[in-house]
Amino acid sequence: MSSTVETHPGPGTELAPTEEAAPSLGARVRQRLETLGAITVMTGKVFSRAVRPPYDWGALVYHTESLGVRSMPIALLTSTFAGLVISLQFGFFLARFGVQYTVGRVVVLTLFRELAPVLTALTVGARIGSGMAAELGAMTVTEQVDAIRALGADPLRKLVVPRVLACLLVMPTLTVLADVIGLVAGALVVNAQYGITFDMFFKGALDTVVMMDFASGVLKGAVFGVIIGLVGCFKGLTVEGGTEGVGRATTQTVAITSVSVCLADFFITKLTLYF
Numbered sequence: 157m158s159s160t161v162e163t164h165p166g167p168g169t170e171l172a173p174t175e176e177a178a179p180s181l182g183a184r185v186r187q188r189l190e191t192l193g194a195i196t197v198m199t200g201k202v203f204s205r206a207v208r209p210p211y212d213w214g215a216l217v218y219h220t221e222s223l224g225v226r227s228m229p230i231a232l233l234t235s236t237f238a239g240l241v242i243s244l245q246f247g248f249f250l251a252r253f254g255v256q257y258t259v260g261r262v263v264v265l266t267l268f269r270e271l272a273p274v275l276t277a278l279t280v281g282a283r284i285g286s287g288m289a290a291e292l293g294a295m296t297v298t299e300q301v302d303a304i305r306a307l308g309a310d311p312l313r314k315l316v317v318p319r320v321l322a323c324l325l326v327m328p329t330l331t332v333l334a335d336v337i338g339l340v341a342g343a344l345v346v347n348a349q350y351g352i353t354f355d356m357f358f359k360g361a362l363d364t365v366v367m368m369d370f371a372s373g374v375l376k377g378a379v380f381g382v383i384i385g386l387v388g389c390f391k392g393l394t395v396e397g398g399t400e401g402v403g404r405a406t407t408q409t410v411a412i413t414s415v416s417v418c419l420a421d422f423f424i425t426k427l428t429l430y431f
Contacts, residue, residue: 194390194394195386195387195390198316198386198389198390201312202312202316202317202320202386202389205312205313205317206321212313212317212318215314216321216322219318219319219321220322220325220326223284223287223319223322223323224322224326224329224330227283227284227326227330228330228333230279230280230283231279231280231330231333231334232333232334232337234275234276234279234280235272235275235276235333235334235335235337235338235341236337236338236341238267238271238272238275239263239267239338239340239341239342240341240342240344240345242266242271242338243259243341243342243343243346244345244346244349246263247345247346247349247350247352256346256350256352257356257360258360259342259346259350259352259357259360260342260343260346260352260356260357260358260359260360260361260364261360261361261364263338263339263361264339264361264365265364265369267334267335267338267339267373268365268369268372269369269373270373270421270425271338272334272335272338272373273327273331273334273374273376273377274376274380274417274418274421275334276327276334276377277327277377277380277384277413278417281327281380281384281414282410282414284323284326285384285385285388285410286406286407286409287388288319288385288388288392288409289387289388289389289391289392289402289405289408289409290392290402290405290406291392292392292393292395293391293395293401293405293406294399295315295392296392296393296394296395297398297399297401297402301393311393315389316385316389316393319385319388320382320386321385323382323384323385324378324381324382327377327378327380327381327384328374328377328381329377331373331374331376332374332377335370335373339358342357343358368428371428372424372425375428376420376424379420379424380417380420380421383413383416383417384413387409387412387413387416388409391408391409392405
């Protein structure tokens with residue numbers, strides 16, 4: 157006669173929990189589309205509230221100072237080394253053809269159209285976006301945002317609109333500053349390395365650049381500022397999972413803004429290249 161022996165977990169042993177299945181590709185795509193749709197809806201609401209009074213000028217000035225003035229050291233350092241590197245590189249290659257005196261023309265176009273707005277957005281934007289995501293995320297997980305709603309106030313008008321408008325003002329301003337500092341740094345290094353006078357460098361730059369070269373960089377800075385502000389605020393207001401979720405939100409903000417800046421740069425360049 158055969159007997160069946162049943163086994164039971166002994167004391168102190170636990171059954172391994174069943175692992176959750178990873179979401180399918182379709183579910184991930186649907187989630188990304190839902191997130192994109194939510195950001196689009198929030199964008200419309202933010203700008204509709206931004207153009208209607210009352211205007212919180214005090215909050216706008218505060219966030220402009222905290223996001224812009226405190227980001228100036230990063231912007232200055234980035235633009236300085238950008239001007240130094242591209243001037244050295246272009247001066248070296250142009251010297252092979254005996255036309256190193258034209259380096260100012262190449263540097264000014266590269267800085268104004270591409271490097272100044274993009275590098276400023278990637279470096280300063282990482283600081284601004286992650287800071288907003290962390291600040292609003294902390295308010296979300298501690299239910300301060302819910303308290304604002306309970307008091308009858310609009311979280312978008314109170315928390316998001318001033319930050320987005322501040323980014324819209326700050327990024328073009330820092331881009332112009334990066335243009336100037338990058339050109340000065342480039343003129344200094346080619347003067348020391350190749351003996352090109354400041355007069356020759358800046359004369360070549362001013363003879364080449366047109367208003368659209370300068371305006372396209374400023375336009376990119378404004379668009380990048382809006383992207384950084386919207387993504388940072390959205391990730392902060394949609395935090396889930398407590399303080400751990402705040403950390404994920406800040407990391408995702410840096411990644412999303414970097415990719416979005418690069419994508420936006422391509423399309424804006426395509427639109428403004430022939431103007």
